[in-house]
Amino acid sequence: MTNPSQSPIVIVVSRSLARVIQLFGIYVIIHGHYSPGGGFQGGALLAAGILLLRMTEGMEGSQVELPTALAMPTAALGALLFAVTGMAAWIGGGNFLEYAGLPIPGVEAVWLRHYGILVVEVGIGLAVTTALVSIFDDLVGKGDHG
Amino acid sequence: MKAYNYILLAVFAGVLLYATLHLPERGDVNAPMHREFNEAGGEVAGNYFIRNAYRDAATPNMVTVVLADYRSFDTLGEVVVVFAAGMACYLILRRREEA
Numbered sequence: 001m002t003n004p005s006q007s008p009i010v011i012v013v014s015r016s017l018a019r020v021i022q023l024f025g026i027y028v029i030i031h032g033h034y035s036p037g038g039g040f041q042g043g044a045l046l047a048a049g050i051l052l053l054r055m056t057e058g059m060e061g062s063q064v065e066l067p068t069a070l071a072m073p074t075a076a077l078g079a080l081l082f083a084v085t086g087m088a089a090w091i092g093g094g095n096f097l098e099y100a101g102l103p104i105p106g107v108e109a110v111w112l113r114h115y116g117i118l119v120v121e122v123g124i125g126l127a128v129t130t131a132l133v134s135i136f137d138d139l140v141g142k143g144d145h146g
Numbered sequence: 147m148k149a150y151n152y153i154l155l156a157v158f159a160g161v162l163l164y165a166t167l168h169l170p171e172r173g174d175v176n177a178p179m180h181r182e183f184n185e186a187g188g189e190v191a192g193n194y195f196i197r198n199a200y201r202d203a204a205t206p207n208m209v210t211v212v213l214a215d216y217r218s219f220d221t222l223g224e225v226v227v228v229f230a231a232g233m234a235c236y237l238i239l240r241r242r243e244e245a
Contacts, residue, residue: 033205038213040224072236079229082222097218113203117214120221127225131232138239 002140004058014056022049029125033117039124046125047132054136071134078126085119 005011025045028037053062066074086097094101099116100109107115170177178184182193195216199208203215213221 032210032214033207035207036209038210072232075229075232079225082225086218086222097215097222099215110202110204113215114205117203117205117210120214120218121210124221124225128228131228134232135235138235141239141241 002054002059004061005056010056014052018049018052021052022046025049025125025129029121030118032121033114039121040128042121043125043128044132046129047136050129050133051136054133054140059137059140066130066133068134068137071130071137074130075127075134078123078128078130081123081126082120085116085123089116 005014022045025042025048027042028045029039029042032038032042050062050065053065059068085099085102088103089098089101090096092101092103099113102112102116104112170179174180179190179192181190184190195208195212199211200206203211205211
């Protein structure tokens with residue numbers, strides 16, 4: 001599974017399909033305010049795009065997408081982005097995760113909450129994408145290319 | 147022993163089906179979860195969310211507002227669970243260089 005596919009058809013189709021899946025994943029995260037979706041669903045789609053390339057281009061060939069060594073640090077960054085947003089709101093005078101308290105001057109509380117939700121969803125998306133890819137990489141291993 | 151297991155399963159399925167018969171009708175305005183105030187006189191959370199989700203966060207999708215704003219502490223826990231799953235796989239399964 002970690003070796004590249006021999007068939008050029010599989011490689012070409014999976015490359016173009018992976019971009020469509022990832023674009024849709026970004027759409028699901030960004031458009032979560034207006035339609036069903038959000039960080040978890042969009043993150044799963046982004047991970048699906050990367051995992052498709054992991055299976056067709058091989059573990060070595062798809063390291064450009066997301067290096068294995070970088071996966072868990074990025075997941076930590078995503079979870080931290082969520083927690084830090086909550087802490088910032090706390091320091092700014094609100095409760096923990098009450099985005100209306102975010103210390104950004106000149107923005108109404110309604111829009112602080114609006115964009116607070118967006119920041120949090122992006123953090124969730126980062127964490128879910130990279131955690132899923134990291135789990136896949138750990139389960140499959142480095143394969144024949146060691 | 148096998149018959150005993152099947153009887154147990156059948157009894158449990160019967161209990162669940164019996165419980166299903168007593169669920170409130172779909173859209174019943176007198177069901178506890180659809181009332182404006184609960185038995186103790188406090189405002190029901192779902193009622194508050196439906197009324198104020200758009201006013202509070204300028205977001206039409208109230209599910210997003212509940213998940214990422216009103217109940218974001220729960221979502222933070224979910225993200226930590228996903229992170230912990232990745233971390234467990236990392237610590238147990240990743241092949242490390244021999245020191």
